[in-house]
Amino acid sequence: MSSELKTIEANDISWKKIENEGLDLDYAVPIARSVANRILKELNENLEYFTGDLAKIKVFGKVYPLPRQQVAYGDPGITYTYSGLKVPALPWPAVVLELRDFLHKMTGIKYDFVLVNKYRNGKDHMGEHRDNEPDLDTNYPIASISFGEERPFVLKHKDARKPGPNKRQIPSVTVKLEHGSVLLMNPPTNDIWYHSLPARKKLLGARINLTFRKMNTKNSFVCS
Numbered sequence: 230m231s232s233e234l235k236t237i238e239a240n241d242i243s244w245k246k247i248e249n250e251g252l253d254l255d256y257a258v259p260i261a262r263s264v265a266n267r268i269l270k271e272l273n274e275n276l277e278y279f280t281g282d283l284a285k286i287k288v289f290g291k292v293y294p295l296p297r298q299q300v301a302y303g304d305p306g307i308t309y310t311y312s313g314l315k316v317p318a319l320p321w322p323a324v325v326l327e328l329r330d331f332l333h334k335m336t337g338i339k340y341d342f343v344l345v346n347k348y349r350n351g352k353d354h355m356g357e358h359r360d361n362e363p364d365l366d367t368n369y370p371i372a373s374i375s376f377g378e379e380r381p382f383v384l385k386h387k388d389a390r391k392p393g394p395n396k397r398q399i400p401s402v403t404v405k406l407e408h409g410s411v412l413l414m415n416p417p418t419n420d421i422w423y424h425s426l427p428a429r430k431k432l433l434g435a436r437i438n439l440t441f442r443k444m445n446t447k448n449s450f451v452c453s
C-alpha cells in the first residue's frame with residue numbers, strides 16, 4: 230500500500246449511515262483529492278479493459294455491447310458469472326492491490342475479487358441490477374470505490390419495481406459517489422434493493438468505479 234493510504238486510520242474515517250427497509254449503506258470520502266488524483270491517473274495508465282465477447286452483455290436473451298468498459302481482477306482461479314457473462318479474474322495490478330489492502334485495513338475484510346467499470350463520459354451507464362449472484366458470499370458487504378466524475382448511484386426497492394397491485398410506493402435512494410469515496414453495501418441490501426448508475430448525458434468527464442467482492446470459496450480453484 231502507498232504511504233499516503235497507509236497514513237489513513239480506520240478510526241479517522243467518518244462514515245455516514247444510510248438506512249431504509251432492507252437497505253444498509255455506509256458512505257465516506259476517506260481518500261484526499263490529491264491522492265485520489267494520483268490513483269485515478271495510475272488506473273488510467275495501467276488498466277486494460279475486456280474486449281470481444283467479454284465486452285458484451287446479454288439482456289433478456291439478446292446480446293449488446295457493454296455501455297461502459299469493464300475488467301476484473303482477483304485471486305488465482307476465480308471467475309464471476311453475471312448477466313450471461315463468465316468473467317475471469319486477471320492478476321491484481323499494483324494500484325488495484327493498493328486499494329484492496331486499504332479496504333482490508335478499513336474493514337478487516339480481505340476481498341478476493343474486484344469488478345472495475347470505466348464510464349468514459351456521461352453516456353456510459355449501468356442498468357438496474359442486484360449483486361446477488363451465487364458466486365458471491367453475500368455475508369460480506371460489497372465495497373465500491375469511485376474516482377473521477379461524480380455520478381449519482383440510484384437504489385430502488387424490489388417491491389417498487391413490481392408491476393400492478395403488488396407495487397409498493399417506496400422512494401428511490403440516491404447517493405452521489407464522489408472522487409475518492411467508499412460506499413459499503415452491507416447485507417441484506419443486495420437481496421432487496423436494485424442499483425444502477427444512470428446515464429447523465431451532459432457530464433463529459435470519465436469515472437472509474439471498483440466494486441470489491443468476497444466470493445464463495447466453492448467458486449475458487451487454483452490452476453496448476
Ligand SMILES: O=C(O)CCC(=O)C(=O)O
Pocket residue numbers: 344346355360373375382406424425426438440
Ligand atoms: O459504477 C458504479 O458505481 C456501480 C457499479 C455497480 O453497480 C456494480 O459493479 O455492480
